[in-house]
Structures are given as C-alpha cells and as structure tokens.
Amino acid sequence: MNSSNRTDRQELIVVTGASTGMGAATAKELARRGFHVLAGVRRDADADALRADGPEGLEPVILDITMESDVAAIADRVASDPLRRPLRALINNAGIAINAPVETLPIIQWRKQFEVNLFGHIAMTQALLPALLLSSGTVVNISSVGGKVVLPTYGAYAGSKFALEAVSDALRREVAKLGIKVVVVEPGGVKTEMVERGIATAQELKANMTAAQLARYGDLTTAVTAQAESFTEAGVSAEHAAKVIAKAATSSRPRTRYTIGRDAAILLRVSRLVSDRALDRIVRMNLRSFVKDSSEKTSAATASVGT
Numbered sequence: 001m002n003s004s005n006r007t008d009r010q011e012l013i014v015v016t017g018a019s020t021g022m023g024a025a026t027a028k029e030l031a032r033r034g035f036h037v038l039a040g041v042r043r044d045a046d047a048d049a050l051r052a053d054g055p056e057g058l059e060p061v062i063l064d065i066t067m068e069s070d071v072a073a074i075a076d077r078v079a080s081d082p083l084r085r086p087l088r089a090l091i092n093n094a095g096i097a098i099n100a101p102v103e104t105l106p107i108i109q110w111r112k113q114f115e116v117n118l119f120g121h122i123a124m125t126q127a128l129l130p131a132l133l134l135s136s137g138t139v140v141n142i143s144s145v146g147g148k149v150v151l152p153t154y155g156a157y158a159g160s161k162f163a164l165e166a167v168s169d170a171l172r173r174e175v176a177k178l179g180i181k182v183v184v185v186e187p188g189g190v191k192t193e194m195v196e197r198g199i200a201t202a203q204e205l206k207a208n209m210t211a212a213q214l215a216r217y218g219d220l221t222t223a224v225t226a227q228a229e230s231f232t233e234a235g236v237s238a239e240h241a242a243k244v245i246a247k248a249a250t251s252s253r254p255r256t257r258y259t260i261g262r263d264a265a266i267l268l269r270v271s272r273l274v275s276d277r278a279l280d281r282i283v284r285m286n287l288r289s290f291v292k293d294s295s296e297k298t299s300a301a302t303a304s305v306g307t
Contacts (some may be wrong), residue, residue: 188264189235
C-alpha cells in the first residue's frame with residue numbers, strides 16, 4: 001500500500017501555522033489521507049474553526065513557535081501519544097511577511113521576522129528530532145521563491161528564507177545517515193491570507209516613513225505592493241499547494257526541493273541563467289509597469305472623486 005494513502009491513522013504529522021492558508025489546507029489534506037495531524041494554531045478561535053471544518057484525524061493544538069513552553073508542550077504531546085503513534089513528519093509552515101526597504105524597516109521588525117521564519121522552525125526541529133529519529137521521519141521546511149531570488153523591499157522576509165534554505169541544507173547533510181529526510185518547499189504566488197497581511201503591513205510601514213524616505217522609496221514600495229497583489233491574484237490555491245507539501249512530507253524518497261506554481265519555477269530558472277546585473281534590469285523593468293499602473297489607478301480614482 002502507498003504510504004501516502006494510509007487510512008489506519010497510525011502515524012502523526014505536525015503542521016505549524018495551520019490557522020489559515022497553506023497550513024490549514026495541508027493539515028486537512030493529510031488528515032484526509034489518513035494521518036493524525038497535530039495542527040498548530042495560535043488562538044482558540046482558530047482551533048474551533050478547524051474542528052468544525054476539518055476531517056477526522058485533525059487535532060488542533062495551541063502553538064506559538066516563538067514560545068519555548070508551546071514548543072515543549074507539542075514535543076511532549078508527540079512523545080506521550082496515547083496510541084504510541086510514530087511521528088511521520090514535521091512541517092515547518094508558520095511564517096510572517098514584513099516587507100520594507102532595508103533603510104526604513106525598524107530593527108525590531110527584522111528580529112520579529114527572523115524569530116518566526118527561522119528561529120521558531122529551528123526550535124521545533126530541535127524539539128521533535130528525537131521523535132523523528134525513532135521513525136526515520138521527514139522535516140519539511142516551507143521556504144519561498146524569495147529564498148532564492150530577492151525583490152526590493154523583501155530584504156527581511158527573503159533574508160529569513162535564505163537562512164532557512166541554508167539551515168535545511170546543513171540539517172539534510174547532518175541527518176541523512178540517521179534516516180531522516182529534509183525537504184524544502186518553495187512556493188511562488190499562492191492565494192493565502194498571509195500575503196494579504198503582508199501587503200497590509202507593508203502599507204502601514206510605508207505610512208510611517210519620513211518625507212525623505214518617501215521621496216527615495218515611495219514609488220518603489222507602491223510598485224512592489226501592486227506586483228504582490230498581481231502575483232497573488234494569478235497564484236495557485238492553498239489546496240493546490242497543500243497537495244505538493246503532502247507529497248513532500250509522505251514520499252519515501254522525496255526530492256530535496258519542490259517548487260509550487262509556474263511563476264516560482266520560471267523565476268528560479270531565469271535566476272540561474274542570467275547574471276546578477278541582468279536580473280537587476282529584469283526586476284527594474286517589471287516594476288516600472290506596476291509604477292505606471294498604480295499611477296493610472298490613482299489618477300482615475302482622483303478623477304472619479306472630482307466628478
């Protein structure tokens with residue numbers, strides 16, 4: 001029997017960041033495939049929503065990956081599972097997006113970005129590695145196309161993802177001989193609430209820029225936000241992404257990396273074929289069209305108000 005299609009619920013999978021988006025979709029997909037999924041959420045309301053909407057085998061647990069007590073509690077839950085089910089996989093999916101130019105982003109926001117997108121994942125991996133050693137399980141780290149190619153204003157977000165890619169490579173080479181598999185998933189445009197929250201955060205950060213900073217970066221941040229909205233609208237669904245993540249987590253011989261979305265595959269391929277300077281020009285040219293579109297929309301809205 002294909003292990004990814006089990007219906008006996010004799011294995012556990014932990015999914016972090018399962019309140020919404022790819023995390024929620026992945027938790028539901030794996031539960032439907034027969035795994036008992038410990039779905040990490042941060043609020044009771046999110047846990048209630050998963051229970052109401054989720055399939056059998058989906059168990060929401062309160063989990064903030066930046067809180068040592070929460071990480072210890074999920075590790076204890078796995079170790080003391082009443083049915084002694086092995087841990088098949090840990091899916092490090094939790095994440096936030098805080099985007100602003102390097103000069104303008106407060107250092108506290110840089111630290112927050114890395115606490116969630118990097119250090120929290122490391123803490124989860126360290127806590128659950130003993131269980132994964134017992135089961136020859138899999139660690140799946142959800143990175144991003146931004147973990148390979150960086151757009152302007154994405155320094156903090158992409159920095160955390162670049163670091164996650166490096167940690168994943170190190171971990172894979174450390175634990176391969178121990179039977180543990182380490183996989184990186186690199187999504188491109190995916191229609192999720194995290195992207196919407198990231199755009200809202202970027203707009204708030206822009207509103208706090210000084211007049212001089214706005215003169216330097218105002219058009220750029222407007223264009224990048226418009227570009228992100230466009231990519232999201234054209235992106236794949238969270239359910240499509242969940243199927244790729246589930247495959248990575250349950251395959252007996254997974255690839256080291258999976259991309260999600262045609263845009264991610266194309267961008268990664270182009271980045272390998274052209275020089276840094278050429279890629280800089282491509283990014284600038286692409287953003288110019290979004291500056292123009294944003295200006296036209298603003299003019300149209302102003303004219304509409306005037307009438």
